[in-house]
Amino acid sequence: MKNLTPMQAAYWTGRQANGFLGNVAAHLYVEFDCGNLDPQRLEKAVLKLYETHEMMRMRITSDGLQLIGKIEESFSFEAEDLTGSDADVLDRYLADKRAHWTCRTLDLASGRTAAFGLSVLPGGACRLHVDTDMAAIDPPSFCILMEDLARFSEDPQTGIEMGNSSYFDWLERKNSDADLAVRQAEDKRWWQDRLAELPPAPNLPEAPMSQSVHSGRLAAMLSPEERRSLTRTARELRITPSALMLGLFAAVIGEATGDDRFRLNVPMFWRAPYTANVERLVGDFSNILILAADPAPGEALGSLCIRLAERMRDLLAHSSYPGVNVMRDLSRARRSLQTAPIVFTSGLDLPGRDLFSERVSRVFGPMSWAVSQGPQVALDAQVAAMSGGILINWDIRYDALPEAWINATFDSYVALARRVAQDPSALGKPAFTREATAGDACRYTEGMLRELLSRLAPETGAQGPEEIRKHGLSDADLTDLVAFLNRYIPDMNLTREDIGPATTAASFARVVRTRSAGASEKVGRAYLEAIDVRDRASVEAQPAE
Numbered sequence: 001m002k003n004l005t006p007m008q009a010a011y012w013t014g015r016q017a018n019g020f021l022g023n024v025a026a027h028l029y030v031e032f033d034c035g036n037l038d039p040q041r042l043e044k045a046v047l048k049l050y051e052t053h054e055m056m057r058m059r060i061t062s063d064g065l066q067l068i069g070k071i072e073e074s075f076s077f078e079a080e081d082l083t084g085s086d087a088d089v090l091d092r093y094l095a096d097k098r099a100h101w102t103c104r105t106l107d108l109a110s111g112r113t114a115a116f117g118l119s120v121l122p123g124g125a126c127r128l129h130v131d132t133d134m135a136a137i138d139p140p141s142f143c144i145l146m147e148d149l150a151r152f153s154e155d156p157q158t159g160i161e162m163g164n165s166s167y168f169d170w171l172e173r174k175n176s177d178a179d180l181a182v183r184q185a186e187d188k189r190w191w192q193d194r195l196a197e198l199p200p201a202p203n204l205p206e207a208p209m210s211q212s213v214h215s216g217r218l219a220a221m222l223s224p225e226e227r228r229s230l231t232r233t234a235r236e237l238r239i240t241p242s243a244l245m246l247g248l249f250a251a252v253i254g255e256a257t258g259d260d261r262f263r264l265n266v267p268m269f270w271r272a273p274y275t276a277n278v279e280r281l282v283g284d285f286s287n288i289l290i291l292a293a294d295p296a297p298g299e300a301l302g303s304l305c306i307r308l309a310e311r312m313r314d315l316l317a318h319s320s321y322p323g324v325n326v327m328r329d330l331s332r333a334r335r336s337l338q339t340a341p342i343v344f345t346s347g348l349d350l351p352g353r354d355l356f357s358e359r360v361s362r363v364f365g366p367m368s369w370a371v372s373q374g375p376q377v378a379l380d381a382q383v384a385a386m387s388g389g390i391l392i393n394w395d396i397r398y399d400a401l402p403e404a405w406i407n408a409t410f411d412s413y414v415a416l417a418r419r420v421a422q423d424p425s426a427l428g429k430p431a432f433t434r435e436a437t438a439g440d441a442c443r444y445t446e447g448m449l450r451e452l453l454s455r456l457a458p459e460t461g462a463q464g465p466e467e468i469r470k471h472g473l474s475d476a477d478l479t480d481l482v483a484f485l486n487r488y489i490p491d492m493n494l495t496r497e498d499i500g501p502a503t504t505a506a507s508f509a510r511v512v513r514t515r516s517a518g519a520s521e522k523v524g525r526a527y528l529e530a531i532d533v534r535d536r537a538s539v540e541a542q543p544a545e
Contacts, residue, residue, distance in 0.1 A: 001065040002168055004135075006322040007286050011135040012060060014375025015105060021341065021400060024213055024373045025105040026134040028142055031098065031369035034126040037153070039079035039118050042128075045152035046077045046116050052148060052160050053282040055167050058136040059111035068168070069111035076115040083122050094119065094127065102371050103213050106133045113137060114145075128364055134284060134374070139345070140269050141282040146356060150363040165275035167283030173274035180272075180320060187321035195326075195333050199261035199292050202253060202342055204378060205511040207402045208497040214398040217371045218410045224388035226421035233424040237302060239309040242346035245383045245390075246291075246312070247305025248416050249344050251431040254295035256409040258442060258510060264291045265340035265377075266312070268319065288323030289315040290330075290340060295431045301420070302427030339376045341400075347384035355384045355391065371395050379406070381413075392417070405514050444524030446509035451531060452481055453505065468503050489516050489523050 004012060011026040050056045050071045057074040060066050082090055097119070106112045113136035117129035132142050151158050174180065222230070227241075234244040246266070254260060266289045271278045291311060295304050330338045347355060356367065372380055372395045380395040392414055396406050419426050457471040473481075475496065482494045492515055499508060512520045 001067045002171055004064055004066055006324040008135045008284050010324045021376045021378060024375055026374040027131060028139060028372045029101050029131045030367055032128040032364040033368040034128050034365045036124040037126045042118055042153055043077050045149055048152045048160060049149055050075055055136045055282045056114050057111055058113050060108045074111040076112055079118040081120045083120055101129055101131055102215050108133060137282055138269055138284045138286045144282055146360050150360045154363050164277060167281050170275045170278060170281060183320040187318040190318045191321055191326050195330055198330060199263050201339055202257045202259055202262040203507055203510060205402050205405050205514055206500050206503055206507060207400055208495060215371055215373050216396055216398055218394045220392045220414045222390040222417060227390045229421040237306055239305060241348045243309035243312060244305050245346060246344055247308050249381055249413060250293040250308060251295045251301055251304055252409060252413045252416060260296055261294045263340050264293050265343040266291050267345050287319055289319060290323050290326050298430050300428050301431050304431045341376060341378040343377055343380040345382045355386045442509040442513045444528060445513045445520040446505055448524035448527045449505045449509055468499050469501055489520050492516060
């Protein structure tokens with residue numbers, strides 16, 4: 001038995017934590033649209049996969065330890081013959097299956113770290129379903145599994161290549177590394193000196209309250225030509241393509257949220273060479289870097305990309321202290337749960353290969369769906385090399401983010417990446433296109449909301465609790481507030497459920513401004529000016545002392 005790594009422990013506790021963005025497994029679900037596959041042959045290939053990689057049999061005990069179980073307890077493969085289904089029934093069934101597998105939670109206590117399914121479709125086609133839990137199988141490990149599964153499927157006579165060491169061997173050598181322990185202590189002190197400077201999580205607009213998890217994805221492909229252009233541009237800036245795409249992402253998030261300072265969660269998957277065959281191991285090698293992003297209005301995009309790349313180098317140099325521990329230290333320092341709900345993951349700098357090999361594409365066809373979930377994650381933005389181009393894939397918690405807002409933000413990111421690919425001189429333009437600063441973006445909307453709250457709950461005053469529902473308002477008061485906004489601001493369609501338990505005047509102002517396409521700022525300004533005129537008239541009407 002082995003102790004869980006800090007990242008594994010965070011995954012394990014996060015899947016059991018109730019509350020906002022909790023109670024979900026950290027997992028990756030992928031579908032491939034295949035040609036005609038033999039279910040029995042594929043099942044034997046999957047079995048060989050379990051025999052090859054022991055972390056597919058990993059089990060977590062009730063006291064939080066991990067051990068390797070038996071194949072018969074962990075093996076999970078199902079094949080369904082859907083060849084007799086008509087088109088409408090088949091489409092509904094596959095959509096329901098996708099929704100179920102997207103939000104499923106594999107039973108790690110029973111050793112179920114992966115699940116495989118094959119849907120045999122009419123016309124000689126198949127769909128391969130693969131779900132893996134990140135506590136045992138990180139994203140690079142998923143690619144290793146798919147490569148081996150393709151080998152075993154293509155040639156059933158292929159022997160099992162057992163390495164000289166296992167993930168547990170790697171973990172034991174890492175935990176006994178005295179030099180690493182020294183670096184961890186040094187990096188902990190480095191982080192302690194900087195905790196106070198870490199910016200808050202991005203101020204995200206809230207979706208209407210929902211009792212169920214609803215995850216989905218948005219995806220776009222940049223062409224090979226666009227990828228080559230972005231790679232050349234990154235080289236000219238003396239940064240990596242990943243750093244370039246990260247800088248563009250930070251600019252778009254700053255624009256969309258109105259924040260000029262926020263933190264991002266940037267995963268890394270460095271495999272320290274503690275064993276000779278480390279690149280063939282399946283396991284969880286992940287760590288997270290907590291990046292402070294500050295895309296100031298007026299700063300050129302290229303300058304922002306370079307600054308964040310330099311900051312990432314500093315973070316990598318001090319990554320011996322796990323990012324999970326950094327967030328725990330931050331929560332203790334600020335006496336409240338601190339999160340980093342926006343994740344940026346890049347696979348662009350993998351040495352010399354696309355996300356999946358030519359063999360995987362040949363055997364299983366194109367990847368037609370991919371989505372990941374993770375506790376305390378509202379958006380996981382990913383960029384990866386695929387088919388010579390760049391796959392941009394955003395995994396989204398639609399129960400946490402408004403669909404209109406996330407769609408607009410995604411479109412802005414893709415458009416910005418294409419614009420830079422087509423015209424690198426765009427990097428000389430400001431990161432923010434708006435004239436107002438981040439703090440001014442919702443000034444009049446927020447001022448109007450605070451004024452309305454102070455009138456609905458006079459005892460709390462205009463500077464009352466940040467959370468709207470802590471003002472002591474009744475359901476009728478909230479209904480009146482929503483009705484007022486819908487009446488005077490066009491096309492709002494707000495409901496009382498838009499005001500969740502954690503909704504603040506500032507975050508609700510951003511929702512109102514976004515849905516009204518900025519019209520709320522004009523309404524808010526007119527409202528506050530009218531209040532000011534009325535209050536001055538009231539004062540002037542008072543008799544002199």
